[in-house]
Amino acid sequence: MSIHHLTLAACLAATLSNCAPSITRDPRNLSELKVEVKAYVDSGDYARDLAAVAAPAKSWIDRRARSHGGKTAVVFDIDETTLSNFEHMVEADWGYQPVAWDAWMATSRAPAIEPMREVYQTARANNVAVFFITGRTEKDRSATERNLRAQGMGDFVELILRPNGNKSPAALYKTAERKRITGLGYTIIGNFGDQQTDLDGGYAERAFKLPNPFYLIP
Ligand SMILES: [Mg+2]
Numbered sequence: 630m631s632i633h634h635l636t637l638a639a640c641l642a643a644t645l646s647n648c649a650p651s652i653t654r655d656p657r658n659l660s661e662l663k664v665e666v667k668a669y670v671d672s673g674d675y676a677r678d679l680a681a682v683a684a685p686a687k688s689w690i691d692r693r694a695r696s697h698g699g700k701t702a703v704v705f706d707i708d709e710t711t712l713s714n715f716e717h718m719v720e721a722d723w724g725y726q727p728v729a730w731d732a733w734m735a736t737s738r739a740p741a742i743e744p745m746r747e748v749y750q751t752a753r754a755n756n757v758a759v760f761f762i763t764g765r766t767e768k769d770r771s772a773t774e775r776n777l778r779a780q781g782m783g784d785f786v787e788l789i790l791r792p793n794g795n796k797s798p799a800a801l802y803k804t805a806e807r808k809r810i811t812g813l814g815y816t817i818i819g820n821f822g823d824q825q826t827d828l829d830g831g832y833a834e835r836a837f838k839l840p841n842p843f844y845l846i847p
Contacts, residue, residue: 663723666842670715676744678840683744686819686837687751693818693834694755702786702815703752704807704833706822707763707773709841711749711782712739718843725844734765737772741780745821745839749782758815759785762806762827764799764846766791799846804830 669675694701705711717733733739752759759782765773767790777783789806803826807817811832820833823841 666723667719669842675840679742680744682837682839683748686748686821686835689835690748690751690755690757690819694752694757697816697818700758700813700815701755701818702758702760702810703748703819704760704762704810704817704821705745705749706803706824706827707761707765707777708739709742709823709843710821710827710839711742711745711761712776712780713742714739715843716740723843731769734769734776735772737776737779739776739780741782742839746780746782748819748821752819753784757818760787760789760806760810761785762789762803764791764802766795767793799824799826800829803827804832807832 690703708714714733717730717739720733721729749759761777763773770788770790773790774783774788777785777788787810791802795802807820807830810817817833819835819837820828821837821839822828823839824846825838826846828836828838
């Protein structure tokens with residue numbers, strides 16, 4: 630039964646009463662939300678919000694690397710943390726289509742999220758080791774590495790990707806990797822992600838959450 634049939638059935642059931650009682654319970658309209666999200670980026674608000682997270686992160690890394698004096702590290706997520714897929718998301722009308730997404734990743738031309746590239750540079754300038762932990766899988770390793778290098782973020786200790794076919798929840802996979810990095814003798818002084826699942830689970834002195842109104846990784 631189509632949505633129109635259901636609406637018609639509801640109207641007939643309502644007979645003489647008002648035929649649109651459910652309007653107030655409608656969720657937000659998807660087309661309007663798409664416009665709103667795009668305007669968040671186009672207006673410069675997104676860039677401002679990213680910069681507002683990056684600024685205190687840079688001074689924290691500067692300060693903490695100096696006071697620690699030992700083996701320090703930062704952990705970065707990739708998508709919507711260090712690389713932006715905005716161009717692809719607009720092109721795909723905000724839908725996730727695995728084939729189109731894989732093709733986009735393979736181009737290796739996602740631009741850096743500029744305020745986060747500055748955070749990366751601050752880390753390297755202070756001799757803080759960089760680890761990337763991403764939900765991208767091993768099959769995407771070479772394209773991802775090429776993309777990071779092209780965007781000036783190729784000086785890292787490890788690029789950690791999910792094993793092909795690994796379905797463990799993001800927070801568990803990422804926490805286990807931070808635990809492993811800690812086991813190598815590093816203090817993770819900052820962990821950066823656009824999803825709460827990038828940050829939950831500990832093994833970092835500070836967690837920095839970037840905005841992402843585009844999608845949710847549970
Ligand atoms: Mg991400």
